[in-house]
């Protein structure tokens with residue numbers, strides 16, 4: 001599944017490719033991708049004639065902002081966008097095509113068919129499902145250490161599942177949670193409200209820097225992620241803990257351990273990320 005840095009990379013690419021384009025018409029060939037409105041024909045009709053202003057992001061959702069509408073799109077496992085000229089052959093698994101007035105097309109391809117699209121009137125999407133209950137945006141300037149400490153110091157469960165919960169902070173994802181916990185020297189199973197303000201400050205800084213570094217590198221490509229221009233992301237080369245089971249820790253040489261925390265595969269260094277004595281199993 002693409003994580004936040006990958007979605008941010010797609011957002012930036014899409015924004016340069018489609019901002020300013022006007023939709024002539026839309027064709028949907030897999031109705032279940034369209035979650036709102038209920039009728040995919042209505043979706044096609046409502047989008048006619050609208051101009052895309054910009055592409056934004058909320059968590060792992062893309063927000064294609066038009067003059068009077070906002071299209072909220074989640075790529076889930078395998079969703080991809082690409083911009084083509086109308087003469088280029090349509091690839092298999094292409095489910096939605098936005099035909100622009102300039103003869104180009106934005107095509108949505110999704111082999112696994114788990115992706116979703118919701119169409120809203122402008123300014124209604126952020127107060128509606130699926131965006132309404134999303135937590136803090138980790139790459140926004142408003143995401144401060146104080147805010148983060150305040151939120152985490154109330155949670156009495158293990159830090160890793162708290163960080164993965166979209167209600168608190170959005171879009172960190174399994175890979176980047178492991179990286180941020182390693183960078184800040186925190187054990188993934190430590191109970192959130194036992195972390196000191198100093199530890200949480202370090203963790204906040206690690207979350208922001210890990211995600212920012214990954215965005216800078218164009219997202220990671222652990223699976224088969226390719227951005228909107230067909231470029232592979234490069235962040236997997238800078239992963240320092242994730243996927244390194246039984247390899248020596250870059251900081252201390254101890255073998256990296258892999259365990260399961262909250263149902264998710266978790267990599268950590270038992271020396272650099274010690275569990276507090278009173279919490280040891």
Ligand SMILES: [Zn+2]
Pocket residue numbers: 249250251252253254269270271272273
């Ligand atoms: Zn170590």
